[in-house]
Structures are given as structure tokens and as C-alpha cells.
Ligand SMILES: *[C@@H]1O[C@H](CO)[C@@H](O)[C@H](O)[C@H]1NC(C)=O
């Protein structure tokens with residue numbers, strides 16, 4: 001029998017609690033952002049490959065400056081995201097766009113069975129203005145599974161919370177999961193750079209993990 005990475009993951013890690021942050025676990029293509037992005041990701045993403053390749057040839061400092069300018073509209077931008085974004089945009093964006101296209105095609109109906117079977121371990125944290133996951137999805141799931149722990153963000157954090165609220169969200173995660181202090185979650189980073197993208201689609205798109213120099217704890 002060949003074990004998949006996901007099987008290994010289950011063998012190695014006993015998951016006590018999983019916190020779904022801004023969970024894109026259903027109907028992604030029907031969300032406002034999904035309606036906009038599905039045709040781009042599925043049909044036109046190849047057009048972006050040449051400009052991205054050309055971008056990759058620029059010197060590091062110039063790339064960082066361009067990224068800073070692109071993210072300039074975010075008032076309290078977390079400076080820690082700039083350098084990883086340079087690497088991400090240039091080397092990983094083709095994969096990220098492919099992943100996005102797959103998400104649009106495959107993240108369809110909510111996986112009620114998996115959620116129901118693990119309901120006591122799951123906490124769902126929905127954004128109030130998440131264009132990948134309208135508030136209606138929060139109301140729907142809360143109504144379908146009245147015993148679940150579903151929370152609606154009251155702080156206005158964006159879907160890409162790592163851009164300016166990584167520390168606040170990390171604190172919220174620690175508070176709501178009562179992790180012992182040595183886990184020391186100082187800042188949360190999100191899916192695109194996560195190596196564990198082989199999790200089942202219901203779980204992987206909302207995958208986040210803590211970074212305190214080394215990766216030591218996973219959040220879903
Ligand atoms: C899960 O439940 C919702 C609401 O009842 C339903 O719309 C959806 O189709 C269900 N998902 C699956 C995979 O059956």
C-alpha cells in the first residue's frame with residue numbers, strides 16, 4: 001500500500017483542534033471573487049506567464065520596491081510579508097494560479113460528512129467582508145449544524161489577513177485554542193506558501209500555519 005502525504009500527516013499528527021480561518025471550503029466559484037477570478041484563472045492565466053518571467057529577471061531590490069508599491073494601499077502593511085511576496089510572485093505564482101484554477105473547479109459542495117464527523121474539533125472563523133466566502137455561507141452552515149462553533153469576525157480582518165493583521169489573528173488563535181505558551185504563535189502565514197497542499201480540498205484551501213523562525217504547528 002502506498003501512503004499519500006495526507007496519510008503520513010494523519011499518522012504523525014494528532015489533531016486536537018482545528019481552526020478554519022476565513023474558510024473557503026465550499027462554492028468558491030460562486031463567491032463574488034470566484035465569479036471574477038474563475039475565467040481568469042481557468043482560461044487566461046497563461047497570459048501572465050511571460051510578464052512574470054520578465055519580472056523574475058529584475059534585481060531583488062527593484063522587485064521588493066514594486067511589491068511595496070503594489071501593496072501600497074494597505075495602511076498598516078506588515079513589513080514581514082514583503083520579502084516572502086517577492087519570492088511568491090516571481091517563482092510560485094504560476095503554481096498558485098494553477099492551484100486557484102483547481103480550487104474553482106473542485107471546491108464545490110460543502111463536505112458535510114467530514115465536518116459533521118469532526119465537529120467537536122473544529123472552530124470556523126468567517127470574515128464579515130470576505131469576497132471568497134460571503135457571510136451567507138456562514139449563516140447557512142450555522143443553520144445546518146447548530147452544534148458547531150461558528151464565529152463571525154467583528155474586527156474587519158480581510159481574507160488575506162496576513163497583510164496587516166497577522167499578529168492580531170495569531171493572538172486570537174492562541175486565545176481560542178488555549179495553546180500552551182511554548183507554541184509561541186507570533187504571526188500567521190497563509191496557504192500559498194504552505195508545503196502541505198496535498199490535504200483534501202475541503203481542508204487545504206484554508207490551511208494556515210505558524211511561523212516563529214521554524215514551522216512547528218499547523219492550523220487548518
Ligand atoms: C451539504 O449541505 C448543504 C446544505 O444542506 C447542501 O447544500 C450541500 O449540497 C451538502 N453537500 C453535499 C456534498 O451533499
Ligand SMILES: *[C@@H]1O[C@H](CO)[C@@H](O)[C@H](O)[C@H]1NC(C)=O
Nearest residue numbers: 181182183184185186212213
Ligand atoms: C516568541 O517568539 C518571538 C520571536 O522568536 C520572541 O521574540 C518572543 O519573545 C517569544 N515569546 C514567548 C512568550 O516565548
